[in-house]
Amino acid sequence: MQDDKSIVEIIQDEILRRICFLETPPGTQLKEAELAGEFNVSRTPVRDAISRISHLGLVETRNGVGSVVMALSPEAIRQVYAMRLELAPLIGTMSPRTITDEHRRLCDELLEAALVLHGAFDPGRYIEINHRLHGLIADLIGNQSLRAFWWQTYYQAASTWHRLGHALGAEVAEALVSELREVGRALDSGDVAAIGHIQRVHIGYGFARIERHILTGP
Amino acid sequence: MQDDKSIVEIIQDEILRRICFLETPPGTQLKEAELAGEFNVSRTPVRDAISRISHLGLVETRNGVGSVVMALSPEAIRQVYAMRLELAPLIGTMSPRTITDEHRRLCDELLEAALVLHGAFDPGRYIEINHRLHGLIADLIGNQSLRAFWWQTYYQAASTWHRLGHALGAEVAEALVSELREVGRALDSGDVAAIGHIQRVHIGYGFARIERHILTGP
DNA sequence: GACGGTCAATCTGTATGCAGCTTAGCTGGT
DNA sequence: ACCAGCTAAGCTGCATACAGATTGACCGTC
Known part of the structure; x- marks a missing residue:
């Protein structure tokens, strides 16, 4: 390489x-x-x-x-999230890559870090764990077009979404722990499609939090 | 503006x-x-x-x-088309824009041009009509994220797909006429969702043609 | 004191020069 | 005739210099 x-x-x-x-x-x-x-x-x-x-x-x-x-406009954020909600289920259907032990190991590592975070929250650590989790999942996407879009929307959503770490603290840490537990279970099953739908669910939760705490107003 | x-x-x-x-x-x-x-x-x-x-x-x-x-590799082309097949139905569901008389008029103009093309085929004209049709449809996409992806995959697919114009001639002209007729009907109904599904169908046809005439072999 | 205008500081947009890399073609030896 | 090696031409990558745009502060005037 x-x-x-x-x-x-x-x-x-x-x-x-x-x-x-x-x-x-x-x-x-x-x-x-x-x-x-x-x-x-x-x-x-x-x-x-x-x-x-x-x-x-x-x-x-x-x-x-x-x-x-720039901060994306509330409308732009909504559109990006709408797109991510549609893309997530495709992760498992469009020529997914096979899960390796390395994926499983990384997920465990991230879960451990998230548990620590739950005890003592730190915004920077929260973002870092999210970032690495995103990388893990993107690595399971076999379709290069989808993978590229997945990254693009991630970057577009990230700066808004990560502000929740500063605003909400422990609440998002708990959500992250749940997500990592579910992803770990899906990895154990070798079920990439499940991971796509787990992503779909948690992106929905994340968007709801953003609507509540950041996009409130017009 | x-x-x-x-x-x-x-x-x-x-x-x-x-x-x-x-x-x-x-x-x-x-x-x-x-x-x-x-x-x-x-x-x-x-x-x-x-x-x-x-x-x-x-x-x-x-x-x-x-x-x-560069010509995209056959595998890359397949992945781009797989992505376009998924994106097409979203055109009508993700905050579509409203259809105007201008859209309708342009569609008629393109249909007329396509009919001329059917009589006397010209690769350059074929590409141009396709390009303008793409612009028309992209203009109906309200979600800016989807619109951006729609354009990206269009550019990636176009150079391969347009080679069919040189290879097949009248066959693709006929397909284009059909597509424009169907799009015109959907525009009359004010049904953007229908246009998305029409796109889905014709992208499928186009991909099948590419598989048959260009991607044959490994 | 408030306001309008001007100037200087600072940033991006573009042009140009130079160094490094790659390759085609020539040259000399076998 | 063939092949290895070299050379020169041509291209991109990066640095630098300059021009254009914008903004904020300062100064003079009312």
């Missing part, structure tokens, strides 16, 4: 990670020169990285002003 | 158009300097445009070699 991710891809991934980890919350300015200094490159690859993720709508670049991290 | 599409977006759209119109068929080299001269800009915005569409897998850029238009 060629792990030669270009410098642009590395920067792109890092910017997306920071956005959905809320390290650069909506409103933050992404200054090309600053990021360039951080990665010890010129502005060119940084510009390229920002440009590549522009289609997600998470960053808006205006001439003379800068690139600012 | 702000029609201030940036130079980069204009070039990006044009490159994609040329790819799915088969003006730059798979194997063609996209030379940055050449395109730069054509658009009277420097290599920078051209580079940006090519970089932005790299995630579609239609162009592969290698250092020291160039950017070459």
Whole structure:
């Protein structure tokens, strides 16, 4: 395997990670020169990285002003979640990949971490566990088109959804533990389709929480 | 409305158009300097445009070699079509937009053009009619996430699918006429959901043709 | 004190130069 | 005739310089 991710891809991934980890919350300015200094490159690859993720709508670049991290509008969030609710059940139906021991092991590890989280909540840890769980599930998607869309909607939803970690604390930790337990059971059964439907269910719960605590109002 | 599409977006759209119109068929080299001269800009915005569409897998850029238009692998084509078959029925269910007289008028215009095509087939015209029909249908999709995916899979499928125009001629013209007649009827009924299912059906037919004439073999 | 205008700081958009990589074609030896 | 090696041309990747846009602060005036 060629792990030669270009410098642009590395920067792109890092910017997306920071956005959905809320390290650069909506409103933050992404200054090309600053990021360039951080990665010890010129502005060119940084510009390229920002440009590549522009289609997600998470960053808006205006001439003379800068690139600012955007919060998706409530309507956009609803549409993204509506899409995720439809995509989730497809995970198991569109040429799923086979479950390996590595998947099972990672799930156990995440469950353990989530249990710790339930005792002593930490927003950063919450996000990280969610992120790794998403990676685990995406790895079971065999259809590359679906996998790409699954990632895209994840990034679009993440920054809003992860704010719940800060707002609700233990409540979401408990939900995460439940989700991981259910996913673990499905992995034991070798049933990828079940995982898709589990995702469907929990995305629904997550969206309900967002509607209640964040999108309240118009 | 702000029609201030940036130079980069204009070039990006044009490159994609040329790819799915088969003006730059798979194997063609996209030379940055050449395109730069054509658009009277420097290599920078051209580079940006090519970089932005790299995630579609239609162009592969290698250092020291160039950017070459790629034909998706048979397996990738199958996966893209599998995805489109799932997305099509969602067109009518996910907050569809309302049908206007303009939609109806455009459909009639396209049907007329398709009938002419049936008499005297021309691959370029076939592609153009398909392209405009796609635009018409995408315009009925209210969910912006679904609309984005619909376009992405369209671009990915187009260059393979449009080769049928060259290979089969009148057969696909007849299919296009049928499709436009059915879409027209659905538009008359104001039934966007019906259009989604019509798409589902005809994408299935199109995929079967591709399997038969292009993906034959491994 | 409040307001309008101007200027400077700062950021993105674009052009250009250079280094590194790849490959086609030539050349010399066998 | 064939093959290995080399060279030069051409392309992308990155750095840098400059032009254009925007904003906030400062200053003068009413």
